[in-house]
Amino acid sequence: MASGDGLLVRVRPQLARLTSAQALGLCELASRLGSGLIDLTHRANLQLRGVTPEAHGAVIDALCALGLADADAAREAWPLVLVAPCWQAGDDTEGIATELLSRLNELPALPPKFGFAVDAGPAPVLAAAPADVRIERALSGGLLVRADGAAAGHPVSRAGAVDAALAMAGWFAATAMEVEPASRRMRRHQQIFSWADGPQPLEPAAASASLPAPGMSSLGPVYGVPFGQIEAAALATLLRDSGAVALRLTPHRALVLEGGRWCDAKAFITVAGDPLLRVDACPGAPSCASATVATHAVARALASGLAAVGVRGPRSLHVSGCAKGCARARPADATLVGRNGAFDLVRSGCAWDAPVQTRLSPEALCSLIGMP
Numbered sequence: 001m002a003s004g005d006g007l008l009v010r011v012r013p014q015l016a017r018l019t020s021a022q023a024l025g026l027c028e029l030a031s032r033l034g035s036g037l038i039d040l041t042h043r044a045n046l047q048l049r050g051v052t053p054e055a056h057g058a059v060i061d062a063l064c065a066l067g068l069a070d071a072d073a074a075r076e077a078w079p080l081v082l083v084a085p086c087w088q089a090g091d092d093t094e095g096i097a098t099e100l101l102s103r104l105n106e107l108p109a110l111p112p113k114f115g116f117a118v119d120a121g122p123a124p125v126l127a128a129a130p131a132d133v134r135i136e137r138a139l140s141g142g143l144l145v146r147a148d149g150a151a152a153g154h155p156v157s158r159a160g161a162v163d164a165a166l167a168m169a170g171w172f173a174a175t176a177m178e179v180e181p182a183s184r185r186m187r188r189h190q191q192i193f194s195w196a197d198g199p200q201p202l203e204p205a206a207a208s209a210s211l212p213a214p215g216m217s218s219l220g221p222v223y224g225v226p227f228g229q230i231e232a233a234a235l236a237t238l239l240r241d242s243g244a245v246a247l248r249l250t251p252h253r254a255l256v257l258e259g260g261r262w263c264d265a266k267a268f269i270t271v272a273g274d275p276l277l278r279v280d281a282c283p284g285a286p287s288c289a290s291a292t293v294a295t296h297a298v299a300r301a302l303a304s305g306l307a308a309v310g311v312r313g314p315r316s317l318h319v320s321g322c323a324k325g326c327a328r329a330r331p332a333d334a335t336l337v338g339r340n341g342a343f344d345l346v347r348s349g350c351a352w353d354a355p356v357q358t359r360l361s362p363e364a365l366c367s368l369i370g371m372p
Contacts (some may be wrong), residue, residue: 004289005035006050009059011068012076015097016044016083016249017258018068023239023247025066030232033059038230039283042329043080043115043130044249049287078104079169080115084125085212085248085256086219092120092143092158096135099162106166108173111184116165123209129251130329132186133168135161136205144203147195149187152202171195211250213272220244220260224269227281227296227327228253234267253277275306280328284321284338291321293338298362318351325351336365 001008011026018026026046030038035050051059063069070076081101087093097118117131120143124136131148138144138155145164146153156164175193176183183189212222221242235255239247244260255268269276279302282288284295299319306317318325318332323339328350335346337355343365344355 002289003049003283003287004285004291005283005287006052007056008039009034009048009051009056009063011046011048011063012080013046013068013249014081014101015087015094016085018247018249020239020245020247022066022068024236025062026068027232027236027239029059029062029066033062034232036232038232038235040225040228040230040249040253040255042228042251042253044082044085044251045080046249049283075105077112079107079110080113082115082117082126082129082131082251084117084119084121085250086121086125086217093118096120096158096161100135100165103162103166107169110169110173111176113185114169114172116169120161121209123206125209125211126251127205127208128330132172133165134205135165139204139206141206142203144205146205147186147190150190150202152204155203168195211252212254212256214254214269214274214277215272216262217256219248220257221262223255223257223265224274224277225253225255226269226276227279227283227299229283229296231267234265238263238265238268275303276300278306278315279303279317279319280332281319282321282327284319288321290324291338292341293321293343293362295319295321295338298336298343298365302365320351323352336360 030036030048033051033055034048037049039047060069064071081097083097084093100116115131117126117134119126119134119136134146134148136144136146143156143158143161144153145156145168147168154164172186172189176189179192214222214224241263242257242260244257246258248256248258279299281295281299285291285293302317316332318328318335320327321338323337331349333348335349335351336343337346337351343360345357345360346353346355
């Protein structure tokens with residue numbers, strides 16, 4: 001996809017995991033043929049930034065050689081399978097996700113952002129991550145398949161989980177054109193139709209748990225990524241210094257260094273309570289052609305303000321270069337939207353919602369921290 005700083009090249013590591021060799025190869029590729037910046041998305045994907053059209057073919061060839069892309073463009077377009085990051089080899093999450101990935105060719109045509117979440121650990125951790133069909137741990141301890149936005153899901157066996165998930169996606173494809181406008185995401189669609197696969201009652205999911213936060217986890221050290229943007233050189237240094245055997249990605253802008261040791265890393269977030277974790281910000285201008293404002297410097301200044309005012313300030317803040325709101329699809333307590341070089345303020349909403357104040361200068365924004 002074209003952006004203000006060149007092409008964005010998406011990388012979708014299977015099971016949200018790269019070996020150390022793959023991750024180091026990706027860092028080298030980003031530095032040599034891109035801008036040296038890598039984005040970590042809310043779908044636990046990576047994006048190389050600043051790739052020129054002339055270098056695109058070489059980047060794709062290198063990604064295929066690393067095992068991080070498929071030479072078949074049709075396979076790369078298959079729906080995303082988002083995986084809870086703390087899976088262990090042979091557990092339900094790893095087994096179901098591996099089977100689902102091998103059977104995506106059975107699906108009919110689906111909208112570009114349609115995806116699955118495999119979240120079959122002791123408790124769901126991906127409730128806030130974008131997905132349309134969810135395979136989760138049920139309150140009873142079994143498994144269920146749930147349409148995104150539904151209050152409960154359909155109990156399934158381990159052996160039948162993928163069949164049920166594929167059937168639900170097939171139902172969506174078959175019925176999405178029956179409404180105007182056509183449905184593109186499950187959350188809206190299931191409010192109009194209901195999917196049934198038999199007489200058994202629906203069952204609620206288990207209570208949600210948290211994704212790994214910065215600090216040490218059972219898998220290894222966890223580092224936050226400010227605004228989801230990584231300097232390839234800093235990541236390569238961290239990987240080498242930690243001795244990690246693999247890198248796992250989470251959908252809330254964090255990296256898990258599997259089997260690694262803790263290292264100080266100034267480029268990353270190392271404290272779970274860091275106010276930067278409360279701020280979402282897109283790349284902004286000049287990296288994005290749609291943006292009219294720089295976002296990261298403003299977001300960092302406002303994060304410092306959040307630290308100063310503590311709980312009196314907004315719990316979540318979104319700084320968006322334009323009204324598309326790419327960095328955060330969910331409402332935030334305060335959303336700042338770039339427009340013609342200034343900012344509009346949206347309270348308790350999204351970037352595309354109506355603002356309560358307009359044409360705010362960057363210098364005036366810090367006074368908004370602690371707003372009533």
